[in-house]
Amino acid sequence: MPEEREPDERGPDEAPGRRAGRGAGPGLADRILGGWTGRIAGNMLGKPVERGEHWTPERIDRYLRLTEALPLTDYLPPPPVEATGFELRPEWPQCVRGRIHGSCRDDDIDYSILGLHLLETRGFQFTTEQVGELWLLRLPYLQTFTAERAAYRNLANGLAPPLTATYDNPYQEWIGALIRADIFGWTSPGDPRRAAALARRDAALSHTGNGVYGAMWAAALIAAAFTAAGPREAVEGALERIPASSRLARTVRHTVALHEAGVAWEDALAELAAQTGSLGWIHTVPNAAVITAGLLYGDGDFTRTITLTVRGGLDTDSNGATAGSVAGVMCGASAIPPQWSDPLEDRVRSAVFGFDGVRISELSSRTLRLASG
Template sequence: MTPVGTDLADRVLGGWLGRIAGNMLGKPVEQGDHWTRDRIDRYLRQAEALPLTDYLPEPLSERDGLELRPEWRQCVRGHIHGSCRDDDVDYAILGLDLLETYGFGFSTEQVGDLWLLRLPYLQTFTAERAAYRNLANGLKPPLTATYDNPYQEWIGALIRADVYGWTCPGVPRHAASLARRDAVLSHTGNGVYGAMWAAALIAAAFTAPTARSALDTALTVIPASSRLARTVRRVLSLHETGLSWEDTLATLSEETAGLGWIHTIPNAAVLTAGLLYGDDDFTRTITLTVRGGLDTDSNGATAGSVAGVLCGAEAIPPQWKAPLEDTVRSAVFGFDGARISELAERTVRLAEAAG
């Protein structure tokens, strides 16, 4: 088991490093309708990379390379020099800028204002792109989330939630309320609950002794009758019976069939399973989560954030940290090439200012 960290600054840095490393790990196979659990593991077996303890190996053939995301050349072991640009990291940076600009009393309208100012339209996807288009056409929240937006319960709001957890250490309900204010710009229903749950999960990880404890706490901030809460509880109960990770995910895959690989519900199941079966070990947590398939880079990023907060940066194994070279690429104006350590320091200042 990875030891539990104690120092706030080390844990916040662990969250940033974990998010970026988990994102990079999952990026090459981020295409859930193609890169299924079985296909990912077959790729890893062919490369003799199971059990997975490092970034993905480079493809053995040109054909394998063509099936990976085109960014794979900057995301596989031996070829990583700083992080790739990705929306899973852009939104963490944008959230940091939001809190520095407007404080913890920010409004949903101000979230939209900052998107228009800092975020290029073509670096948004699904619900975020729909909301961005609505903002540009003069709509205000909550119409930005509901007008011509078929992606309202997809995973986008969940991936924007980390900074609210990092800046509310040990205060999951406050983290969830901040995440909700952000999420309603583009999402409704389980899409919003996913953001609240993720923010609370990360905030709880600062004081929880285990990932299971953080998961239990995070469930308290969303409606118990919501499909998200019922799905998370289902994973918890299957884990408690001693069912294997593979069989748990197979069961949940059947029960969430038809929702699509970017929907919040099936991805929350994969993420919850990764945290539980990861046994509070950083490497095992992020690798199991990515091997679970679906939105691999988003799930790997959130799992890495939770696991990184639980153990702290110092305890994250060096194969995950060193290739990042303390550098992040970002489409957010003014932040490309920023130091990960500086982003973490700014996050800690916000957390300390909030008390």
């Protein structure tokens, strides 16, 4: 990753929350709660089919037709008894429609919680080393995966950043850092530059190259969603925060161009998959394309955004979570349809020590204090 000077950050008298707001739209508190709710709902929607090599977009839609769930407007239905070839993840009984009672545990939500705790305890001047210290203190090793597990192992063996990201770690450009980025966007409303700088410092513990750019892009995207007129404006604002020549930026721009040209969503996904599919289903770049397509073709509608994103396949729970976070910030929690929010029962399961069973409303209130402070 080329050397870049990290953007200056404002002091406490220049709180980012004061820049948020779009006239008569939702207030900051409602948008932040919308981000948390949207992330958790999108994650739960995608979790049963999180296995990209098996659950292709075509297989997901076959399952939805089999269960008479197209158009998709709610959580995935449970599998019919006689269905074969549609093996859902083992957690499916806790995250299909009619069976959800609070969110089930998932690393996509664990990292948002851990990031909140990081900012509360270390402040916005946190270091990459402090991110690693917090992982060792609060996050069980067996609840980490791919690049995060490699970095955790390196930390335990006494390595320090940036070696934690580069030593014996073949997953440096996978999606793990991107899924950790939301908290930096929620606490930098209307300030994508600041959000990207925070996300970069976190991502450097475990990722390099497009892995780091993905985190910067996602954080900036969420920060931009607080003030953007729509998804296209938020996507373009986020693109300004990553190198224009990176493969991530080129792929996101191509997704925007396909949408602008009127290419159908299914055809756009097929073209993007042909160009990026060789990278694998957990790589940052193809997943960012699916997220971008979901946002653009969802056109600001919360349900359409998260359902299109999950139907796009690949890392479905992570993609649904990020798209849900952006859409939730844009519309606010009060505009998220109840079939998504009510089953969550304002409760989160988490592997982060001290946070299991925490209320979504509490996480949102604590985030608001940081964003407004």
